[in-house]
Amino acid sequence: MTDTTGRRAYRSDLRREQAEATRRRIVDAARPLLLERGYAAATMAEVAAAAGVAVQTLYAACPGGKAGLAKLVYDVTLAGDARPIPQAERDEVRAIVEEPDPARKLELYAAMASGVAARIAPLYQVLRAAEAAAPADAALHDVLRRTDEEHRAGARGPAAHLSDVDALRPGLSVERAADQIFALTSVDVYARLTQLCGWTIDEYREWLAATLRANLLAGYA
Template sequence: MKPKRRYVSDVRRENAEATRLRIAEAARVLMLERGYAATTMAEVAKAAGVVVQTLYTALPGGKPGLAKLVWDVTLAGDAKAIPQSGRPQVQAIIAEPDPERKLAVFARMALAIYDRVAPVHRVLRAAAAADAGLADLLADTEHQRLKGSRGPAEHLAAVGALRADLSVERAADHIYALTSIELLERLVEVCGWNVRDCEDWLARTLSQTLLETGHTQMPQEAENSR
């Protein structure tokens, strides 16, 4: 009977993930079209094909909880309960033996995430001044992003690539700052850079900031090695 129970559990989990994904996608579309304040739980439930009570049951915290779901799903790209460290993009970074190429892959992942989350972040940021729960959510996402920046810093230290005069904590601060949504947003929207421009700049700047001199190449050398 164990395989049958496991099958039922897997089906339930997949159904729950599918429902969360539908809710998140419906809410994201409505929030981007109308703004956070003008999007109601009833409208999201209708668009997702669920009853309103399902939203309140699945998302503790009401509307800020809905915003958190939209953020989490947009950040990950799906509704699967897989930690960031277990996702293929992160595994590819870990598997890459060359520190500079590690950071190039990391920059590519960071810009792909930025491309997904920037519109959502803009909407939530605009509404946070009038909604304390939403402001708390955005503050928490920043703390989580700083915490998450420690992972790549620790990995570079573990493989002996991190500058000797740079602590893991300070390296994480650099990664957090350089991958800021607001920073990348200004490069794209104010400076007129495209995503590839940002990716190349981020990879080069991370390498020059974090790696021992022997692990880095001059910008032209890095470009020629592509």
């Protein structure tokens, strides 16, 4: 009997690599179009042409059409790449978990959150502007609602981790700690400080780390 296990694994890996490459091409093509032309003006046909894929391929990669495309671009921009790797398994997160000093954990977290905010802010603002201009676009509204929900859910991870290592200040629940992390790392706060107040990303990162320490850790208030 012929052993086909290795052949199946090879085909599966190849399909995964091809899917990742397609997602990268789509995102690399769509992001500048969305940023330069806006959500409403950028068309699926233009994105497909720029990515070098068929329109049908684009729709298959982005269930939900234009809103699905926006979510794909948002997710890849947020992660920094198109690899389907869970956040908890990424190097930056693992470094935070493995760091023994709670204050240093928050410095590393602030550095990671600053990088994410810098990457995602331009796209987030374009999508928010499109939502304001077209309040009846339920699909876009749902995408933005989900991004906020995912951000809030993601904030619970570091809060729970600090609780697990007995680093949260007395009386602060995981839920309230997560709410503070969610608010402090919001794109709106980042944009106000860096765009309106003129802070550098380094100044934002240092402020975020100091504010997180003061609000979350025992002995830093």
